[in-house]
Amino acid sequence: MTELILALIGAALVNNIALQHLLAIDPLLRKERGPCGSGFTRDCSGGFKTVIAGEPAPTWAAFRVKVHALGLATLVAMLLVSVSGQLLYRYALQPLQLDYLRLFVFLPLCVLGPAPILAGLQRWLKGWPFTSLQPLLTGNAALLGLCLQLSGEHQGVLHAAMVGLGSGLGFWLVLALFDDLRQRSQHEDVPRAFRGLPIELMGAGIMAMAFLGFNGLFAS
C-alpha cells in the first residue's frame, strides 16, 4: 500500500510528466491568449458559451474553468489510458509474444481514447467546456509516453493506475500554477524580445527547477 501511495506522489511531484519528462508541453504553452492572459481564446465559442451565458464578456473565472477542465480531462484520460494500455500489454501482447507491436497498439489507444472520455465528462459536468478540448488531448504526447514508460516497468496494473492518477494530478497542478505564473509575467515591463512565449518558456524552466527540490523525496 505504501509503495502505491509513493508511486502516486512520486509521479505527481518528483517525476512530473510535464516538467521532468517534457511531455505535454504543447497544451501547457498555448499560443492564443485570452483577455486576462489565460491561454485559451481561440476556442471561446462552442461549449464555452454555455458557461458565460448571461454575462457580457468572458470573465477571468470562465477562463479558469477552462484550465481546470483541461486538467481534469487529462487526469481522467491518463488514468484510463494507462490502465487499459497496461492491461492490453500484459494480457494480450505479452502472452502472444507481440511486445514489439506495443507502439502500434498504444498509438490508436491514445488517439481514439480521449473522444469518448471527453464526451462522458461533458455529460457528467454540463457546465464545463470539455468538447473544445479534443485537439489538445488527442495530440497529447504524455498519454503515449506514459503507456510506453509503464510497459517498460514490469509492474502490476494497480501500479499503472497509481502512476496514471499521479501523473494526471501532477499535470493538473502544473497547468494551474503555470496559468497563474503566465498572468504574472504578462505586462508592459517585460523586455519586448521576451514577451509572450519566451518568458513563458523561461517560467516553465524556473518552475522545473523549483520542482527539482522534490528530488529524492517519496522514494520507496
Place this chain on the structure above:
Amino acid sequence: MNTDPRLRDAMQQVLLACLPGVLVLFWVYGWGVLCNLLLCAASALLTEAALLRLRGHPVLPALNDGSALVSACLLAVALPAYAPWWIPVIAAGSAIALGKQLYGGVGRNPFNPAMLGYAVVLLSFPVPMTHWPAPQALDLGHALQALSGFAERPDAWAQATVLDGLRQNRSLTIDELFASHAGFGHLAGRGSEWASLAFLAGGLFLLQRKVISWQTPVAMLGSLFLVSLLCWNGSGSDSNGSPLLHLLAGSTMLSAFFIVTEPVSGPKTPWGRLVGGAMVGVLIYLIRTWGNYPDGAAFAVLLMNLCVPALDRLAQQRRPETA
C-alpha cells in the same frame, strides 16, 4: 524615472539588519565571506547595469535603489564561504538577469531573485556547494587561492555541516554526535549557530521597524518547529534532529526574516502570508531531512512563489466569510 525613496529606505534597513549576521559569519569563517560579498555585489550591479542599458532604461536611479545590492548580500551569506569565484558570480548574475530584469525589473519579479540564483548554482555545481569550510580554516592568502578554484586545500579544510552530519549519521546518538563531530557546536552548527542568532536579531530589528510583516516569519518558524517536533524521534542514531537544532541550523533564520519576507514575490494578503510561510517551513523540513539537497530553503521559497496567486485568491475568498 527617479528612485522611489521608500524602496530605497527599506533596502537600506534590510542591509543594515544583515550586518550583524555578516559580521558573525566573517568572525567565524574569515575572509571568504567578504570575498563572496564583493563578488556577488560586483556581479549583480554589473548585470543590472548592462541589462538596464540593453533595455534602454536609465541606469543610475535603478542601481541607486539598493535592491540589487540586497539580493547580492543575501546570496553572499547563503553561499558557502570560499566557494570558487565563478559560483558567486554566476549566482548573482542569474539572480538579477533571470529573476529580476527578465520579468521587468524591480517590483515585477514573480520569484525571489536571490533564491533563484542560489538554485541555479546549487543544481549546476552541486559538489562545491556542499563544501562549507571549518571555522577559521583559512587566512587571506589561502582564501584568495581557494577563490581561484584550483587551490591545494589543506586536509580537513571542508567539513560536513550539521545537516549533512545528521543525515549521514548511521551509528552515533545525538549526544555522541555533538561531542565528536567537529561541525557541531552547542545547539546546532559550531559558529553558524551564532550567525543564526545574529540573523534573528536583524530580523527582529526589521520587524520593529515594520519593514517586514510578522506573518511570514512567524508562520515559517512555527511550522518548521511543529513539523520537526512531530517528526522528532528522540536522540538515537536515526534521529531527525530536535526542533531547536532545525531552527538554528542551516539557513533557517536567514530564510525566515530576509528571504520569505520579500514583498514582491511573496503573498500580498495576511492569510496568504501565513499559509505561504507555513508551507515554506514544511517544505524546508521535508527537503533537508529526506531530500537530495543540503538545505531546502531555495526550493521551498521558489515553490511557495509559484503558489502565491492561488494563496492570495484563497485568502480573498475567505475574507467575505469572516467579515
